[in-house]
Amino acid sequence: MRTMTFKVFRYDPDDGRDPHFQTFAVETVKGMTLLEALYWIMENKDPSFAFRSSCREANCGSCAMHINGSYGLACRTQVENLKPPITIRPLAHLQVLKDLVVDMKPFFDNFKAIKPYLIPGEDPPEKEYYQSVEDRKKIDHHVDCIMCGSCYGSCPVAYGDPKYLGPHALLKALRFVDDSRDGAADERLAMVASEFGVFRCHTIFNCQLVCPKDLNPTGAISKLKNKIVVKKFPFMKIFVKT
Ligand code: FES
16 A cells, blocks of 8 residues: 555635645555545545546546646556656636536537538438448547547647637547548538638647547548548638649
């Protein structure tokens, strides 16, 4: 057993105090995850301490937060790999509701804006949509996104422009553009080529660095830009010679 110091962001809109950090001495054991350490604090020090979690196995995306200067999933982070004092903050760019819990509505509003569902181009088949192994491979990379918000929190463009669709939504947009069963690629490309879409990305790659699923939203955004340029939508006259 090893006692480690945690500096945890605290904010309760009902107690009248300004946001602050609170320090806890946590008894850690080998193999303990950061999420388990947060539960230890809640169960042993302060039952009012608020954070999100669900699956505890890096699948649901609930426990993303700012961990010692980067972003990641608490349930996938081993405490013994963190340098103390372990400093924990909520995801950035989103309103803090309490402690580590932020309002994810703007994040999911951006996601909804890209129409994250299949829009078939023809009448539905009698039984089921067929997708070849090769076509499925084209979206293998993008479907693994668990919408945790690590990429969004790390993105300086999202920080400066809340209307920017964000790396999570744009990666999902490519997931549908590249899906052989979808019939709305042009509509989707026009959507992400809009004022708050792909051309806001400054190709900083923070999103790729922090993604807990090793995905590459910056690369996805670059692919979308390329597809848009190739299509030569009317507005593209300002970007390419025709
Ligand atoms: S609790 Fe589900 S991803 Fe961490």
